[in-house]
Amino acid sequence: MDYVIETSNLSKLYGDVQAVKDVSLQVKQGEIFGFLGLNGAGKTTTIRMLLGMIRPSEGNVKVLGQALGPGGRGPWAQVGHLVESPSAYPELTVKENLDIARRLYGLKNPKAVDDVMEKLSIASYSRRKAGTLSMGNLQRLGLARAMIHNPSLLILDEPANGLDPAGVVEIRELLEVLAKNGVTVFMSSHILTEVDRLATRIGIIHRGQMIEDLDTEKLNKFRERQLEIKVRDVAKAHSLLTRANYSATMNGDSILISDTHALETPDEIARLLVNADTPPTHLAIRQQNLEEHFMKLTGNTK
Amino acid sequence: MNAFSSALYTESLKAIRSKVPLLTTLGFLIVPLVGGLFMVILKDPEAAKSMGLISTKAQLAVGTADWPTFFNFLAQGVAVGGAIMFAIITTWVFGREFSDRTIKELLSLPTSREAIVGAKFTVISLWTLTLTLLSFAVCILVGDAVVIPGWSVELFHSAAIDIVGAGIMTIMLLPFVAFAASIGRGFMPAFGWTIFTVFIAQISVIMGWGGWLPWAIPALFSGAAGPKAEFLSPASYAILFLASGFGLFITFYWWRNADQTK
Structure with missing residues (x-):
């Protein structure tokens, strides 16, 4: 079976520190995979390895059936990402930030910017400089950037960070709709209730190792x-x-x-x-x- | 729209929207403006003293008030001032991605890292070359306004070669600044590197080895230590080209292969 994300014995060593050890994951199309762990458990290092930002010390990663190549090459035209806290060019407006993302994703149609601003409810901030945005709106801008090219895989690190309760619900519903339409979501979070409500599968990482993989059946038992x-x-x-x-x-x-x-x-x-x-x-x-x-x-x- | 043009648009927009081009232009234009002030003073030192422009203890060792002196001053200013001002521009273009934590927005994209680094170097080269040409143009306007003797077409040609040449040679060494900003993930390592290279360039010239050190060659080419032929040989230019190529290689290599954890 072809998995959207597939890792085998993924490990990362920084000097003597074992950040991630032997993580083997298989994520299927349309799943919402919740990746849980304490601070420093290895979530972000794993996510960066999935995105080709960090080279694994051992093991390998396949994303959308493609092994990640040198220079972080991968099927990125079909992958949207938000890693750690959202960041944007402070001197550029929301619209300009998204327009450069559109160009870097190779999208020809400028309408993609307006569409994604509507989807993430930030159209009213389009002329606002990113440096003046609240944390919640900056998070929405980061999510908009991740979704501008309608990817088939979303890799999101703490997607609910900084959002108000209404924003959390809005993003949850948006991700649920995307997953129903076949988009695979891999999300890390420390908000357990949020992951519990949204995820169709949960992986728990602790001290760099996967210690639990709860599939839908096991999760339903929890619920x-x-x-x-x-x-x-x-x-x-x-x-x-x-x-x-x-x-x-x-x-x-x-x-x-x-x-x-x-x-x-x-x-x-x-x-x-x-x-x-x-x-x-x-x-x-x-x-x-x-x-x-x-x-x-x-x-x-x- | 190919990947490089997308990256070039992105880098240009980021530069244009910031205040850095305006500040660096104002900073760099100090060179021809100060040169013009010296020309005014040298032209009539007594009048300058009576106007209060200089004190009675002033010792101006720039030379005489004429076009060769003014052009020579500008060439040295481009080589020495450029080593610092152009480094600040390079540090900003590369280092801001780490200090603003926007580096991750440039990774995992269909646009390759090589296209992004290439676009950054293109913007830096165009920006710094524009500053060089602008300072040359301002120098001519100021010299014309002050009315100094010694202008000739031959002098203009040789001055253009000296000033633009010194500017291009300074630009050729900027990849090392970009590398320092990248590997150090921020501004400070690149500033440290710039101060270090200005310092060792001075030492190497004093010790007579300047023609062998890439960071001393632009200043020697500008005539800062005397006629360039006394210090520079074809090997000096070859060393500069090799160093520039090496700087580009290590910067591209780092962006392609380093773990991006910020």
Whole structure:
């Protein structure tokens, strides 16, 4: 199968410091791949290697089926990128900044600039010098620059950085629409809730190594709601609930049920347990949390 | 629209929209204007003293108030002043990409890094050559206004060769400044390199080795230490060309191969 991004044993060594080690990734077309990691985990180094800005010490990178060549050559006409904090030429206006991007991407039609300004809601700032923009608008300019050539792959480092809550929602919806139209998005972020809402796959990098690859199925499990029940006699309650056709599982000193019926009518479960003389001491709906999982994962490997 | 013309448009727009061309033009025009002031003073030192232009202790060793002296002053100004002013321009063109953190906007593009570096050097060459020609034109206007003797067509031709030649030779050494700004990822390493080369050029001339050091050759060509034939041989020009080529090579090589982490 051809992947949009494919790396094998990607490593980067700066002197004695191992920034990235043996990272193997496969990202399919139309996926929104969330790349998570603590500060200094190796996210930006990996992203720069994907973009040919840094040469790997070992391993190789293929982007859109093409191995990156010397001088950072690659299929860049089809790739849009935003690396770390957005930057622009401060003495140029928003429109001029985008116009030079248009030319450097080899686009002939000047309308591409107006179109992308509309898409990113910065048309009203078109004559404003980039040096006077707020952080949020500078981020929008960076995203506009990444999208001006309608790329089939977007590599975005912290795309929600500096955006206000409405801007975060707007960018999320824009990326979702792009992904539905077949655009692949590879995004790093430290805003876990944002990644959790948007990503169809998540990779967690810690101390330069990929320690988790959560595909859609695993992610859906994280997003699943469960009814958590605590009783004094767990075995008795579990047997009772199973006999009542609930798919109950024991989890330490509690019982978990994912059935929709149970989630909608927890009062029926409470009544059942009370009538059987095993009243619940705790009854709550809980959702597994990516943040908890991430902290546990990165904390455990310290 | 090919990659190079796109890169050239980009680099030209960035230069035009900044204040640096205006500031460097004003800075560089000081050379012919100061030369013109010296001509006024040398033409009639007593009048200059009575007007308060110079003090009674002034010692002007520029020469006499005539066109050969004025042209010679300008040629030296282009060689020595150009080594600093042209380096400032080069440092800005390359170093600003790192200080403004815009370098990453020039990478991972269909426009190659070679086209971008080539466009930067083209803009620098045109910019610095324009400053050289402008200072020459201002020199002629000022000399004409001051009314000094010694003008001839032959002198104009030889002065044009000396001044434009000194300017071009100074420009030929700018790739090293570009390399210092690139490898040092900012302005300061390039400024440091410029001060170092001005210093070693002086030392090499004092020690009699100036004709072998690329950074001393433009000043020697301008006549700063006396007639150029006394100091420069064909080997000096060959060294300058080789050094220039090497400077270009290492700058292109660095942009092509260095890890870009900023």
